[in-house]
Amino acid sequence: MTPAANHRAVTMRDVLRARQRIAATIRRTPMAASSSLEKILGAPVFLKLEHCQVTGSFKLRGAANAVFSLSDADKERGVVGVSTGNYGRALAHAARQAGVRCIICMSRLVPANKVEAVRALGAEVRILGESQDEAQEEVDRLVAEEHMIMLPPFDHPDVIAGQGTLGLETMEDCPEAGTLLVPLSGGGLAAGVALAAKTLALNIRVVGVSMERGAAMHASLQAGKPVQVREYPSLADSLGGGVGLDNQYTFAMVRDLLDDVVLLSETEIAAGVRHIYWKEGEIVEGAAAVGVAAILAGKVKAKTDAPVVALLSGRNIDHALHYRIISGEDVDLAAE
Numbered sequence: 001m002t003p004a005a006n007h008r009a010v011t012m013r014d015v016l017r018a019r020q021r022i023a024a025t026i027r028r029t030p031m032a033a034s035s036s037l038e039k040i041l042g043a044p045v046f047l048k049l050e051h052c053q054v055t056g057s058f059k060l061r062g063a064a065n066a067v068f069s070l071s072d073a074d075k076e077r078g079v080v081g082v083s084t085g086n087y088g089r090a091l092a093h094a095a096r097q098a099g100v101r102c103i104i105c106m107s108r109l110v111p112a113n114k115v116e117a118v119r120a121l122g123a124e125v126r127i128l129g130e131s132q133d134e135a136q137e138e139v140d141r142l143v144a145e146e147h148m149i150m151l152p153p154f155d156h157p158d159v160i161a162g163q164g165t166l167g168l169e170t171m172e173d174c175p176e177a178g179t180l181l182v183p184l185s186g187g188g189l190a191a192g193v194a195l196a197a198k199t200l201a202l203n204i205r206v207v208g209v210s211m212e213r214g215a216a217m218h219a220s221l222q223a224g225k226p227v228q229v230r231e232y233p234s235l236a237d238s239l240g241g242g243v244g245l246d247n248q249y250t251f252a253m254v255r256d257l258l259d260d261v262v263l264l265s266e267t268e269i270a271a272g273v274r275h276i277y278w279k280e281g282e283i284v285e286g287a288a289a290v291g292v293a294a295i296l297a298g299k300v301k302a303k304t305d306a307p308v309v310a311l312l313s314g315r316n317i318d319h320a321l322h323y324r325i326i327s328g329e330d331v332d333l334a335a336e
């Protein structure tokens, strides 16, 4: 398929259907005005508090839509994944809701609290090998030999449509929005949100925000095709990882729908987490703070005086790390 054809693989109809399909499982998250950020930016700023989503991130929207969309035969087979982060939690929760078996494969290096979090959500955890690659081999085996279904974290039409429901809600909450700031990694969130927002508001600007080091989608957009980048430890750990060299959907959608991509240093991301805690009273992870961080860093401007909306995408941060950041420490994980 050409990228142009892929582009139509997800439509607004899919987003509307996703919303119905997942309505009973997800929380409709609140939108809050931020007077502190309005003073800094000189235009109204709203925060979509999606870190309050069930399982602690928007990833539940896409995972639930993908699991609930499976045929009965595929539901019988069960689903597998390798994510130890927000997607693993979301997949485990969605599968339990649907009564579908779920196995998450992890390497022995994954910290015990992450293993427990996934297990507590009802998934079977399989711990093997010393790397993510070895865990992936077990997933491949489960798919090949036990015919389980692998649902990827972003590059899948049902996942993108599910994330699109966040764009739909955001535009209902703030129809006059002029700019949306969306955390950007594999691009499932940005693709879905941009699709919904641009269907509902023709002139809206959608800006992706990533960390400076290891921003795979940004590098891919620059190269004109999906490329691999070196990974670095980041406060925005949920934005790490590649876009997949065989990317089918999100690369083309992000390329065609996003107006701009902004990159942030670790210091800037930390300032975002700090501001959201001290001024907004919310605990978020680094990846969720990038929109606010971009405003604080002066890297986004309002379009006339139309509101700017930042999506706070998740809250799953190690509390000791969060404490260090809000205490003012200039944390650089790459140097630790």
Ligand SMILES: *Cc1c(COP(=O)(O)O)cnc(C)c1O
Pocket (backbone or CB within 6 Å): 057, 059, 086, 087, 153, 154, 183, 184, 185, 186, 187, 188, 189, 190, 238, 239, 285, 287, 288, 313, 314, 315
């Ligand atoms: C996964 C994730 C993102 C990025 O989503 P993509 O669809 O991979 O671009 C942003 N924030 C949080 C909290 C996440 O878990």
